[in-house]
Amino acid sequence: MTSANPHFCRRTRRELLWQTANGFGAVALTGLLGPNWLARQAFAADGTSPNPMGARPGGAARRAKAKNVIFLFMYGGPSQVDTFDYKKDLYALDGKTIDVPTFGRQGKRRGGRIVGPKWRFRPYGEAGKWVSDLFPYLGRCVDDIAFLHSMYAESPIHGSALLNMNCGRLISGHPSLGSWVNYGLGSPNENLPGYVVMLDETGGPINGAKNWTSGYMPASLQGVQVRSEGVPILDLEPPQRLRGALQRRFLDHLKSENELHAVARSANPELEARIAQYELAYRMQSAAPEAVELSGESEATRELYGIDQPRTAAFGRKCLLARRLVERGVRFIQLYAGGGHNDDNWDAHGDLVKNHGYHAGRTDRPIAALLTDLKQRGLLEETLVVWGGEFGRQPTAEYAEGTGRDHNSWGFTMWMAGGGVKGGISVGSTDELGAKAVEDRFHVKRLHATILHLLGLDPNGLTFFFNGLEQKLVGVEGAEPIRQVLA
Amino acid sequence: MxxxxxxxxxxxxxxxxxxxxxxxxxxxxxxxxxxxxxxxxxxxxxxxxxxxxxxxxxxxxxxxxxxxxxxxxxxxxxxxxxxxxxxxxxxxxxxxxxxxxxxxxxxxxxxxxxxxxxxxxxxxxxxxxxKRGLESTGERTRELELIERVRRESGARVLTLRGGAQEDALLVDFSLADAAPDEAGVRSLDPIAGRIVELSLAGRDVSSAIATKFPSLPALERLHLERTGVDDAALEALVQRAPRLHYLNLHSTRVTGRALEAAAHLGELERLVLHDTGVLQADLIAFRTAHPDVRTSATLALPDKPFEGGGPRRILAADASMKRIALLQETALHHFDVLWEHPLESLHDLQVLENGNVLFQETWTRLVEIDPDSGERVWSYDAAKTNRDPGDGRIEVHSFRRLEDGVTMIAESGSGRIIEVDREGKLQSAVALRIDAPDPHHDTRLVRKTASGTYLVAHEADGVVREYDPGGSIVWSYEVPLFERDRAPGNDFDAFGNQVFCAERLENGNTLVATGNGHSLIEVTPTGEIAWSVTQDELEGIRLAWVTTVQVLDNGNLVLGNCHAGEEQPQLIEITRTKDVVWTFRDFERFANALSNAWVVEDPRTR
Structure with a gap:
C-alpha cells in the first residue's frame, strides 16, 4: 500500500492491523497440546475458503479423549442436597433453626430453618453412589459418572452466575465455552454450525444470547439456536420465490460482488467470512433439517428417550437430537433444561417438591437415555457430557413457610460423564449441611479447564489476543483441570 | 549452497x-x-x-x-x-x-x-x-500435495494426528463427505494407506464391492463402520486388510455372528461395538468368554420401571368418614399428588386390578370397577339386588376380590355366605359360613382366597379366623386371643377386643392376623402358635389403635393400617421384619380418622 493517507475508515493503520488480526482467528495455536501445532495445521489446511463456523480447518489430537461436548444446563440451580449430594443427617434437622451462613438473592444470612432433603436417597451401581429418588434412571448410570460435589461460583445471582458458568466471567462480552472449543478445534462438519444451543420450550435463560456469545471472537463462533421441533433454524429458509436454482444464482452473484469488493479490501478477513457465511447458510438449508429429522430413529430409541411419554417428550427429543448432532460432528451442544422465569426452571424459591419433581421428572429418563444410547453406540468414549446449573441451593428455607430454597454459589454439585472422565467416582465435598464446599473446592474455571483439557486443549495456553491481553477462558490467573476425574 | x-x-x-x-x-x-x-x-x-x-x-x-x-x-x-x-x-x-x-x-x-x-x-x-504449476521443492511440499490430492479424489477429511508415537499418522474420515466413497476415492488412499490409523465410514453406504477395493491398512487402529450398509462379507474384507485394529464400531449394521469370527482374528482388538446388529446374544456371550480382554457392548436398555421396588409409593386409600377413595402418587417424602379420586359412602375393602383399574364399593352393597385414567365405570354389581331371593334379609358386603379367572368373590354379611359371580353377575358358586354371632354388619371383615383355593375369613364379631375349603368345610381356624385382658368399648387406643379385621396366608404356611381392636399384628403357625407379633407400643414413636389391614410387600416388609389412631399417628406404617419403621403415611387433609383400607401399588403401569 502506497497511499499517504494514514487513516483508513477513521482508524489508524495500527488499529486496522490489530482489528483485522483479532477479528478473525487470532492465535489459538499455543492452545493445542503438542509441539509444532502450526506445522501440522499447514498440512490440514485445505487451501480453500475457511469454514466460518470452525475458523480452523480442524485439528486433531490423538491424545484428546473427547471430541464433542454436550452440556446439559440445568438453568435455575438444582438443589444439591435433594439430588446427588447425600446428607443423611439433614433429614432429622427438618424444621429446626440452625446457625449456618448463607448467601443468596436475599443477601447474606447467618442461619435459618433447615429444609430437610425432600427425597429418599438410595445407592446405585458398583460404586454404591447415593442418588435421590428424583433420578431413578440416572441412578443406573452412576458407574459412568464423575460427580463434582464441591463446585463453587462467584455469584449467587442468576444473570452473572450464568455468565460465570458459560463464559468464565461475571460480566458480559466474553466468549462462551462453546466458542472457545470451536476456536481451539474447529468444526469438522462444513454443513452445520459447530456450536448448537437448544433452549427450553418456556424460553431462553436470563441474559439470552450472551450465554452463547462469541464475545470478542468472530461472530461465526457463536452458538446457533436449533429447535427440536418445527423449523430447526429460524430465518434460514429463503422466501419461496427465491428457492432452488434462483437462490443458487442469487448467491453466485452475491459472491462475485463480494469478491469484487474484497479485491480492494483483501486486508479484511471479515469480508471473506461473510462470503463463506452465505455459503454455509445455503448448505445448512439441507443439512439442518436432515439432522433434526427423528423419523429414521427406531421405535426402541424413541421409547428409550421417553419421546412416547408426554412428560419426557420435549427434553427427550432434545437429547436424541444432541446425539444426532454429535454423530454429525457438531463440537459443542448446549441443552437448557428450564427456561423463562421462576418455576419454569429449577429456581425453587417456593415449592421445592413441586419444582424439582417437575424438572427432574422431565429430564431424568432422557438424560439417562442419552448416556445409555451414547454408550451403546460407542460414542460416550469420545463425547463429554456435563450436567449442572449456574449454582446450587441452600440447605435452609428462603421464607418462613414452605420448602423453597434460595440460591447458593458457595457449594453445589455438577457431574461429567464420558469423554475421558472416570466413571463411578465422586470428588470434593460440602459441609455436613451441604451449605458450602469445604474439601477439594473447585471454582467454575476448574470445570472449564477440565473440559478444555479433555478436548486436547491446554486451558492455560488457549488464548485470544484482545484488549492488549492474551485472553483465556480460565482467566489470566489460569486454572488446572480436575485431575481426580481424568481417566 | x-x-x-x-x-x-x-x-x-x-x-x-x-x-x-x-x-x-x-x-x-x-x-x-x-x-x-x-x-x-x-x-x-x-x-x-x-x-x-x-x-x-x-x-x-x-x-x-x-x-x-x-x-x-x-x-x-x-x-x-x-x-x-x-x-x-x-x-x-x-x-x-x-x-x-x-x-x-x-x-x-x-x-x-x-x-x-x-x-x-x-x-x-x-x-x-x-494445478498451480510449480514443481515440488521438498518433502513437506510433496506431503502437502499428497494429502491435498487424496482429499480431493476421495472426498474424505484427511487429518494428521498429533501426539502419537507415529509422527505422520493420518485420520481419514468419510462420514461427513458429500457422498459415499466410490472406487476411485478408495483407490486414491493407496499412497497413504500405510499411515492411516483411524478410518471412519460412519453413516456411509459401504458395499462389499467397495470394501474389497480398499488397500491394505497395516497401521489401522480404529475403524468406524457404524450406521453403514456393511454386511458380513464387506466387514470380512475390511478386517482382513486391517490386522492391527484396536477399535471396531459396527452398530446399526447388518453384520451377524460372522462378524465375531472376523473379530476373533484381531489380536490387538480392545473394543467392539455391536448395538443393533444381527449378532445373537448367545454368540456374544461365547465371544466374551473367549476374549475377556475385548470390551464388547451390545444394545443397552433402561428398566421399564424407574424403581426396582421400594420407590416412591402409589397408594389407593379410602376413608368413609371423608366419603373419599383416592389413588395417590408419592412425589417426595410425605408428599402425595392425587391421581384420581371418587366419592363413596361406605367401604371396607378395595383392590387395584392388574390392568390398573380400581375395584371398590360405593355403598355397603354396590361394587364398582373404575378406570382411574378415564374415570370410566367398567363394571358394577349391586349385592342387594343380585343373586337374592325375595324376602332375604339385609346384607352388607365387607369384602370382595376380583380373582385370577375374572370372577368376583363377594363376602355377604347377613346372609353369611361367600359367592363368586361372573362378569354378568351370574352366580358361579356359593359357600355358607359358620357364624356364631350373626350380624349383617359384623359377620365378616376381609376375606381372601388363598393360593390353595380356600377362603381365609376374618369373622369380626366371632373374633375368629376360619379357613373354608371350596365345599364350605372349615379346614383351619384360629381364635384371636385376648391375652387375659378385659374387653373395652370404643375404637381408639383404650378400646380392646379381638374384632379381627384381616388375615393373610404367608408362603411359609403361617397366617398374619391384623387383630383390629387388639392393637396388634400376629403371625400364627398352622398349629396356632404365635411365631411373631407387633404389639401396640412396640414401634418407635408410634402407637397402634385399630389395626385393620396388613399387606406383604415384595421386599418382605409389611404395611399396616392404623385406623382410629388420631391425627398424631400415621395411618399407614411400613415395617421390616425386625420392626424398623421405614415408611409412613399420614394425611389428615384428604383423609381422617377412619382410613380403614389402603393398598400400596407396587407395580404401577406407568410411573
Missing part, C-alpha cells in the same frame, strides 16, 4: 504473483490487485531478506528455521489466514512484546506488514497443488 534456496524462493514469489494476477483478472476489472499482489510478494521477499535471514537463513537457523527454504517458511504460515500465521503474528507484535520479531532493530514497517498480511490472505502462499 546459500544461493540456490534464495533463488528458489524468489522464483516462487514471482510466479505466485503471476498466478494471483491470472486469478484476479478473472474476477476484477480494476487492475489494482495484480499490481499489488506483485508488489506484496516483492515486499515480503525484501522483508525476509533484510530482516529475517540473518538468524533464519543459510548462516544461522535459530529454532531450526531457515526462511529461505519454502518448507521452513510453510511451518509458520497458514495460507489465507494471516492472523493464524505465526510469522505474521510475531512480526505484528509491538516492540518489547515477548515473542516480537525481529528481536533487534526497528519494527518492520507498517507498509510491509500490510503487504505480508495481504500476501498471506491472498491464499496462494505456496504452490501446494500441481
Amino acid at each position: 546459500s544461493e540456490a534456496p534464495r533463488t528458489r524462493l524468489a522464483t516462487t514469489l514471482a510466479l505466485l504473483a503471476a498466478t494471483a494476477l491470472v486469478a484476479a483478472s478473472t474476477a476484477s476489472t480494476e487492475g489494482i490487485a495484480p499490481a499489488r499482489a506483485d508488489d506484496d510478494a516483492e515486499e515480503v521477499a525484501l522483508m525476509l531478506e533484510e530482516r529475517c535471514y540473518r538468524c533464519h537463513g543459510p548462516d544461522k537457523q535459530k529454532s531450526g528455521l531457515r526462511f529461505d527454504l519454502i518448507e521452513d517458511l510453510q511451518e509458520v504460515i497458514v495460507p489465507r489466514a494471516a492472523p493464524d500465521s505465526e510469522l505474521f503474528r510475531r512480526i505484528a507484535l509491538p516492540i518489547g512484546a515477548e515473542d516480537a520479531m525481529p528481536p533487534k532493530g526497528p519494527r518492520v514497517s507498517e507498509d510491509r506488514l500490510l503487504a505480508l498480511l495481504r500476501w498471506i490472505n491472498a491464499g496462494a502462499l505456496f504452490p501446494i497443488t500441481e
Whole structure:
C-alpha cells in the first residue's frame, strides 16, 4: 500500500492491523497440546475458503479423549442436597433453626430453618453412589459418572452466575465455552454450525444470547439456536420465490460482488467470512433439517428417550437430537433444561417438591437415555457430557413457610460423564449441611479447564489476543483441570 | 549452497504473483490487485531478506528455521489466514512484546506488514497443488500435495494426528463427505494407506464391492463402520486388510455372528461395538468368554420401571368418614399428588386390578370397577339386588376380590355366605359360613382366597379366623386371643377386643392376623402358635389403635393400617421384619380418622 493517507475508515493503520488480526482467528495455536501445532495445521489446511463456523480447518489430537461436548444446563440451580449430594443427617434437622451462613438473592444470612432433603436417597451401581429418588434412571448410570460435589461460583445471582458458568466471567462480552472449543478445534462438519444451543420450550435463560456469545471472537463462533421441533433454524429458509436454482444464482452473484469488493479490501478477513457465511447458510438449508429429522430413529430409541411419554417428550427429543448432532460432528451442544422465569426452571424459591419433581421428572429418563444410547453406540468414549446449573441451593428455607430454597454459589454439585472422565467416582465435598464446599473446592474455571483439557486443549495456553491481553477462558490467573476425574 | 534456496524462493514469489494476477483478472476489472499482489510478494521477499535471514537463513537457523527454504517458511504460515500465521503474528507484535520479531532493530514497517498480511490472505502462499504449476521443492511440499490430492479424489477429511508415537499418522474420515466413497476415492488412499490409523465410514453406504477395493491398512487402529450398509462379507474384507485394529464400531449394521469370527482374528482388538446388529446374544456371550480382554457392548436398555421396588409409593386409600377413595402418587417424602379420586359412602375393602383399574364399593352393597385414567365405570354389581331371593334379609358386603379367572368373590354379611359371580353377575358358586354371632354388619371383615383355593375369613364379631375349603368345610381356624385382658368399648387406643379385621396366608404356611381392636399384628403357625407379633407400643414413636389391614410387600416388609389412631399417628406404617419403621403415611387433609383400607401399588403401569 502506497497511499499517504494514514487513516483508513477513521482508524489508524495500527488499529486496522490489530482489528483485522483479532477479528478473525487470532492465535489459538499455543492452545493445542503438542509441539509444532502450526506445522501440522499447514498440512490440514485445505487451501480453500475457511469454514466460518470452525475458523480452523480442524485439528486433531490423538491424545484428546473427547471430541464433542454436550452440556446439559440445568438453568435455575438444582438443589444439591435433594439430588446427588447425600446428607443423611439433614433429614432429622427438618424444621429446626440452625446457625449456618448463607448467601443468596436475599443477601447474606447467618442461619435459618433447615429444609430437610425432600427425597429418599438410595445407592446405585458398583460404586454404591447415593442418588435421590428424583433420578431413578440416572441412578443406573452412576458407574459412568464423575460427580463434582464441591463446585463453587462467584455469584449467587442468576444473570452473572450464568455468565460465570458459560463464559468464565461475571460480566458480559466474553466468549462462551462453546466458542472457545470451536476456536481451539474447529468444526469438522462444513454443513452445520459447530456450536448448537437448544433452549427450553418456556424460553431462553436470563441474559439470552450472551450465554452463547462469541464475545470478542468472530461472530461465526457463536452458538446457533436449533429447535427440536418445527423449523430447526429460524430465518434460514429463503422466501419461496427465491428457492432452488434462483437462490443458487442469487448467491453466485452475491459472491462475485463480494469478491469484487474484497479485491480492494483483501486486508479484511471479515469480508471473506461473510462470503463463506452465505455459503454455509445455503448448505445448512439441507443439512439442518436432515439432522433434526427423528423419523429414521427406531421405535426402541424413541421409547428409550421417553419421546412416547408426554412428560419426557420435549427434553427427550432434545437429547436424541444432541446425539444426532454429535454423530454429525457438531463440537459443542448446549441443552437448557428450564427456561423463562421462576418455576419454569429449577429456581425453587417456593415449592421445592413441586419444582424439582417437575424438572427432574422431565429430564431424568432422557438424560439417562442419552448416556445409555451414547454408550451403546460407542460414542460416550469420545463425547463429554456435563450436567449442572449456574449454582446450587441452600440447605435452609428462603421464607418462613414452605420448602423453597434460595440460591447458593458457595457449594453445589455438577457431574461429567464420558469423554475421558472416570466413571463411578465422586470428588470434593460440602459441609455436613451441604451449605458450602469445604474439601477439594473447585471454582467454575476448574470445570472449564477440565473440559478444555479433555478436548486436547491446554486451558492455560488457549488464548485470544484482545484488549492488549492474551485472553483465556480460565482467566489470566489460569486454572488446572480436575485431575481426580481424568481417566 | 546459500544461493540456490534464495533463488528458489524468489522464483516462487514471482510466479505466485503471476498466478494471483491470472486469478484476479478473472474476477476484477480494476487492475489494482495484480499490481499489488506483485508488489506484496516483492515486499515480503525484501522483508525476509533484510530482516529475517540473518538468524533464519543459510548462516544461522535459530529454532531450526531457515526462511529461505519454502518448507521452513510453510511451518509458520497458514495460507489465507494471516492472523493464524505465526510469522505474521510475531512480526505484528509491538516492540518489547515477548515473542516480537525481529528481536533487534526497528519494527518492520507498517507498509510491509500490510503487504505480508495481504500476501498471506491472498491464499496462494505456496504452490501446494500441481494445478498451480510449480514443481515440488521438498518433502513437506510433496506431503502437502499428497494429502491435498487424496482429499480431493476421495472426498474424505484427511487429518494428521498429533501426539502419537507415529509422527505422520493420518485420520481419514468419510462420514461427513458429500457422498459415499466410490472406487476411485478408495483407490486414491493407496499412497497413504500405510499411515492411516483411524478410518471412519460412519453413516456411509459401504458395499462389499467397495470394501474389497480398499488397500491394505497395516497401521489401522480404529475403524468406524457404524450406521453403514456393511454386511458380513464387506466387514470380512475390511478386517482382513486391517490386522492391527484396536477399535471396531459396527452398530446399526447388518453384520451377524460372522462378524465375531472376523473379530476373533484381531489380536490387538480392545473394543467392539455391536448395538443393533444381527449378532445373537448367545454368540456374544461365547465371544466374551473367549476374549475377556475385548470390551464388547451390545444394545443397552433402561428398566421399564424407574424403581426396582421400594420407590416412591402409589397408594389407593379410602376413608368413609371423608366419603373419599383416592389413588395417590408419592412425589417426595410425605408428599402425595392425587391421581384420581371418587366419592363413596361406605367401604371396607378395595383392590387395584392388574390392568390398573380400581375395584371398590360405593355403598355397603354396590361394587364398582373404575378406570382411574378415564374415570370410566367398567363394571358394577349391586349385592342387594343380585343373586337374592325375595324376602332375604339385609346384607352388607365387607369384602370382595376380583380373582385370577375374572370372577368376583363377594363376602355377604347377613346372609353369611361367600359367592363368586361372573362378569354378568351370574352366580358361579356359593359357600355358607359358620357364624356364631350373626350380624349383617359384623359377620365378616376381609376375606381372601388363598393360593390353595380356600377362603381365609376374618369373622369380626366371632373374633375368629376360619379357613373354608371350596365345599364350605372349615379346614383351619384360629381364635384371636385376648391375652387375659378385659374387653373395652370404643375404637381408639383404650378400646380392646379381638374384632379381627384381616388375615393373610404367608408362603411359609403361617397366617398374619391384623387383630383390629387388639392393637396388634400376629403371625400364627398352622398349629396356632404365635411365631411373631407387633404389639401396640412396640414401634418407635408410634402407637397402634385399630389395626385393620396388613399387606406383604415384595421386599418382605409389611404395611399396616392404623385406623382410629388420631391425627398424631400415621395411618399407614411400613415395617421390616425386625420392626424398623421405614415408611409412613399420614394425611389428615384428604383423609381422617377412619382410613380403614389402603393398598400400596407396587407395580404401577406407568410411573
